[in-house]
Amino acid sequence: MNQAATAAADASAKPVIDIEKLSLTFQTNDGPVHALSEIELKIEEGDFVSFIGPSGCGKTTLLRVIADLEQPTAGSISVNGLTPHEARLKRAYGYVFQAAALYPWRTIAGNIALPLEIMGLSKAEQQQRIARNMELVNLAGFEKKFPWQLSGGMQQRASIARALSVEPDLLLMDEPFGALDEIVRDHLNEQLLQLWAKTNKTVVFVTHSIPEAVFLSTKIVVLCPRPGRIYDVIESDLPRDRTLDVRETPEFLKIAHRVREGLRAGHSYDD
Amino acid sequence: MTAAPAKPARKSRFDMPAILAWGIVVLVVIGLFSPVFKPDISVMEVPRLAIAASILAIAGVRYELGFMRNWFGDLALGVITAIAATFLLGTIAHHAGEAGLGYWALVAATWASAWLFVERLASWKSATPLFNRLINLAIPALFGITILVLWQAVVTGFAIPKVLLPAPSEIWLRLTSSGSILWADFRQTFMKAVLFGYAAGCASGFLIAILVDRIPFLRRGLLPIGNLVSALPIVGVAPIMVMWFGFDWPSKAAVVIIMTFFPMLVNTVSGLAASDAMQRDLMRTYAAGYWQTLFKLRLPMAMPFIFNALKINSTLALIGAIVAEFFGTPIVGMGFRISTEVGRMNVDMVWAEIAVAALAGSVFYGVVALIERAVTFWHPSIRG
Numbered sequence: 001m002n003q004a005a006t007a008a009a010d011a012s013a014k015p016v017i018d019i020e021k022l023s024l025t026f027q028t029n030d031g032p033v034h035a036l037s038e039i040e041l042k043i044e045e046g047d048f049v050s051f052i053g054p055s056g057c058g059k060t061t062l063l064r065v066i067a068d069l070e071q072p073t074a075g076s077i078s079v080n081g082l083t084p085h086e087a088r089l090k091r092a093y094g095y096v097f098q099a100a101a102l103y104p105w106r107t108i109a110g111n112i113a114l115p116l117e118i119m120g121l122s123k124a125e126q127q128q129r130i131a132r133n134m135e136l137v138n139l140a141g142f143e144k145k146f147p148w149q150l151s152g153g154m155q156q157r158a159s160i161a162r163a164l165s166v167e168p169d170l171l172l173m174d175e176p177f178g179a180l181d182e183i184v185r186d187h188l189n190e191q192l193l194q195l196w197a198k199t200n201k202t203v204v205f206v207t208h209s210i211p212e213a214v215f216l217s218t219k220i221v222v223l224c225p226r227p228g229r230i231y232d233v234i235e236s237d238l239p240r241d242r243t244l245d246v247r248e249t250p251e252f253l254k255i256a257h258r259v260r261e262g263l264r265a266g267h268s269y270d271d
Numbered sequence: 272m273t274a275a276p277a278k279p280a281r282k283s284r285f286d287m288p289a290i291l292a293w294g295i296v297v298l299v300v301i302g303l304f305s306p307v308f309k310p311d312i313s314v315m316e317v318p319r320l321a322i323a324a325s326i327l328a329i330a331g332v333r334y335e336l337g338f339m340r341n342w343f344g345d346l347a348l349g350v351i352t353a354i355a356a357t358f359l360l361g362t363i364a365h366h367a368g369e370a371g372l373g374y375w376a377l378v379a380a381t382w383a384s385a386w387l388f389v390e391r392l393a394s395w396k397s398a399t400p401l402f403n404r405l406i407n408l409a410i411p412a413l414f415g416i417t418i419l420v421l422w423q424a425v426v427t428g429f430a431i432p433k434v435l436l437p438a439p440s441e442i443w444l445r446l447t448s449s450g451s452i453l454w455a456d457f458r459q460t461f462m463k464a465v466l467f468g469y470a471a472g473c474a475s476g477f478l479i480a481i482l483v484d485r486i487p488f489l490r491r492g493l494l495p496i497g498n499l500v501s502a503l504p505i506v507g508v509a510p511i512m513v514m515w516f517g518f519d520w521p522s523k524a525a526v527v528i529i530m531t532f533f534p535m536l537v538n539t540v541s542g543l544a545a546s547d548a549m550q551r552d553l554m555r556t557y558a559a560g561y562w563q564t565l566f567k568l569r570l571p572m573a574m575p576f577i578f579n580a581l582k583i584n585s586t587l588a589l590i591g592a593i594v595a596e597f598f599g600t601p602i603v604g605m606g607f608r609i610s611t612e613v614g615r616m617n618v619d620m621v622w623a624e625i626a627v628a629a630l631a632g633s634v635f636y637g638v639v640a641l642i643e644r645a646v647t648f649w650h651p652s653i654r655g
Binding site for chain 2: 067068069088089090091093094095097098099101103104105114115117118119146148166
């Protein structure tokens with residue numbers, strides 16, 4: 001176990017992600033853009049948190065701040081009790097992008113090996129992790145294929161396996177299924193929930209789909225734009241082990257309704 | 272086949288094979304009934320040529336008349352075309368400059384039937400990829416042979432002076448009889464100046480590109496200077512290189528280095544910028560260092576650009592080395608031979624050197640292109 005994880009275990013009461021009064025302003029030619037304003041958020045260990053909101057609300061920016069891909073201009077944020085920069089250097093999280101971003105010159109197994117090579121793991125350890133994580137995302141048997149020989153859904157599963165192979169306790173996912181059709185997306189959502197139950201990781205998930213957010217999450221964060229801010233935080237009381245049927249239940253529809261209301265209210269002023 | 276029309280629908284307005292077939296018949300008839308050689312020699316006095324021409328006409332038009340419409344008939348057309356061409360070239364050799372209307376009609380008929388044969392060959396369909404590959408190789412080869420035959424037929428038919436344009440047969444004779452001189456020139460120019468200059472020029476362009484990419488102020492300082500160097504006229508630089516590095520091959524290699532450096536620099540610099548933001552963010556999330564990102568992401572991504580430069584440079588290097596030898600050299604080298612043999616009116620030797628240079632350049636380019644296919648197999652332009 002790495003140092004970050006040990007630190008988190010020592011103070012189990014401490015949230016995995018702790019954001020206080022966080023703001024981020026981009027300086028552009030058209031003047032400053034307030035991408036994030038006064039964000040307050042705590043994410044506990046084992047949570048499945050979704051950021052939902054219209055485009056431009058800063059949901060992806062917030063995820064990138066957690067991943068140390070953007071720098072906040074004010075406020076504080078800690079990941080596993082460390083700054084995002086330290087957490088990144090300790091490889092405390094796995095990040096799944098909107099597109100699979102697999103390297104076309106590497107096989108699927110080679111792509112999953114990429115972060116492991118960078119971490120300097122032994123060949124044997126690499127092989128073990130590749131096999132385990134390809135199994136986990138149901139891609140066993142495709143090790144020697146190249147990314148461009150696979151469907152979009154399989155590519156995205158491979159990119160999830162690549163993020164998992166780092167064996168982080170925290171998984172950051174930025175609209176990972178946004179480019180896929182609904183049938184594939186439903187299927188991957190179900191697989192993702194099973195994966196989450198199996199591995200007990202903390203997941204932060206960005207989406208613009210209400211059913212996806214409600215179906216997956218234990219906590220839904222509704223953001224609204226100009227300036228990007230949190231409008232509502234909804235704790236889901238749906239059972240943790242859900243199947244797609246849960247989407248027909250009144251509880252599900254009630255949460256979905258509240259999310260929709262939040263999105264509408266947060267958006268209404270500029271109509 | 273540039274002039275070959277694409278075959279659109281079933282019934283095209285412009286049926287090239289039919290035009291060719293009837294054209295062959297008309298040309299052969301003209302050939303049989305007008306004097307082939309001046310003053311008044313008829314084709315009937317060369318019976319084998321008359322017979323070959325007649326068979327050629329039948330083989331050409333059989334498709335339109337509706338018999339032997341199969342691959343055997345096509346092959347027969349090819350064979351009789353080759354035979355007729357051989358007879359034509361064999362006969363004209365004894366009557367150089369005496370060609371009459373009949374001769375030119377038969378030359379045109381042979382050309383048309385070669386064209387028709389290639390048209391037929393191009394329409395062959397096969398399930399086996401190996402066979403298709405062979406056809407794809409055969410078509411340009413036949414095209415090249417047709418050009419050589421026409422060249423030979425025209426040069427001997429008109430008795431064009433050797434100084435203006437030697438016949439392919441004379442060039443071939445020179446190629447085979449002067450093998451040792453050509454080999455010595457090739458070794459001096461290609462295996463020393465070109466290969467060394469190419470390797471050094473490409474390697475230094477590549478390394479400077481990495482440096483320029485790493486240190487931003489160099490990008491502003493070095494790139495314009497690189498641009499300036501590439502704009503230097505080779506004709507002006509070559510004599511200076513000779514003064515700096517002496518008469519032997521190092522001065523030619525220096526010219527090659529100057530010529531190949533810049534394409535490599537510019538291409539590598541843009542190649543290193545080819546990775547997109549998401550791919551670079553990915554490396555960031557893994558806390559990858561500069562060198563790890565360079566070797567695992569940016570260099571593989573730059574490979575298509577780098578190979579572009581390697582291919583461009585493969586031809587530039589040869590041109591540079593040959594031209595540089597015009598400005599002082601020991602008495603060996605392809606450029607030296609070209610410049611001196613032209614002065615001695617030995618134009619066939621010049622053409623022999625040109626043939627060697629063309630062959631060497633093509634093989635060089637081909638080898639680089641093959642390596643490119645193996646290295647950038649993943650790129651959409653290659654994986655197809």
